[in-house]
Amino acid sequence: MIVRSLRRLVKINLIMSMEYRGDLVLFMLNNVAIPVVSLLVWLAVADSGVSLPLDRTQLVTYYLLLSIVSMFTFSWLAELLADDIRLGSLSPWLLRPAPILLSYLANNLSEKILKLVALLPMLVVVSLCFPGDFRLPLAPLNWLLFLLALPQAAALAFLIDVIIAALAFWVDDVRGLSRVRVLVATFLSGQVVPLALFPASLTGFLRLQPFRYTLSYPLEVLTGQLSPSDLRLGFALQIGYLALGWLIYRWLWRRGLRSYAAVGA
């Protein structure tokens, strides 16, 4: 039932997203350009003779794959859902068979399908500019684990956004919190700089904090940077954070809906 609704919603959203596919393509330009700029900057550091924790190949591979992985795990629903709650447009959804979150999920998935189509050719072109250094990992085990870590990362990012949006049941303006989340996540997820390049004193904290599992972790799994014990701990933490996020979301959402209905919206 849920799956059928989701499929239908994804189809509807795909049609809607096709309307502004030009925007999506241009949006992907940023997704590629910004990591490439960061990459060139770090290559300049590496070229000045300094030994970095990551070598040229690892840097190039990380930043090029970053554009796809960050696109896949990106979530944008916090302020939109908060608006739905604040302005009462949540109400019609409460009467429908499919929950509103399913609609947001469908929107999320459909846009990502289109973005992937736009992104892949750009990525191929850019990778040709780094002929010697882009090393696409070939080990099948890495890919299997990556295909497990990636959707979990996207789900975790989605959940964090839903939790922030759910606060709109009680707080008037969630935008500030959402912006703070974006700012913090930008650094702690490895979006701007690979976590491996942070000062060594922060390694422990960076490995355990949740934002690592929304972006950096699938990348680390794919590029084979992790030992088997690292992988066990990593997956345990990723699934743990997902479970925790789910519990918090259910708890907040249930209490929020109760207070929402009480106001008679």
Add this chain to the structure above:
Amino acid sequence: MLAIVREAEYRVNFLVGILEGFAQLGVALLIVALLYSYTPSVAGWSAPQALLLVGIYRIADSLIALQIAPNLFRVGEYVSRGDLDFYLLRPVSSQFLVSLRWLQPAEAVNALIGLVMVVAVAPRAGVHWSALGVLAALLFALSGLIVLYALWFACVTLSIWLVRLGTLANVFYAAWEPAKYPISYFKGFARAVLTFVIPIAFATSLPTRALLGDADPRLLAVGIALAAVALFLSHRFWNFALRHYASASS
């Protein structure tokens, strides 16, 4: 009542604009800190010099957000809603009108913050303040920003034919991204493009070098020439496009 609501929202947006500026500045500072935690010099730039450039970048970015961006965002809307006619009836050049109509005042504060940063970092970076240096810096920055404006305006002009092109801000900001770093971080082809085709170098790196006293003066002449040519070409292109617009909307 409505006036108060609008006042409050205006003030909130003002505050948000300043906080976003602070946040972006923080991101740039953290990146510089990470880069220079490994080495005292990258491509000939020391950490204080890189910070000086970040301050200049903050000023340039704020000026774009203050004056250029608010107007160019709207031109696309004018085209799709047919509001352009309002500007075409005036005796003054429509490009002039649509480009200068709006301002985003919060960004003036961000520019000021950039200025404070520049002044604060200057001694550590090795700046010896001189009127000539400041003038050269201003001219470099102005020529760079004018060419960037002309390029962005040309893209926006395209929306007269391709109305569904969207905001195009993404294209601009993708190209603007390297401006927060010294141009010497980039090599070869990329560096040539970023100096003469999409002159990011003129907007941030060269003004910084001018303050540090070692900018090539010939480049200043090149910059001014580029700015004049770019402005002229964008004007011609705009007027060419308007002929198409006029024929389409009657």
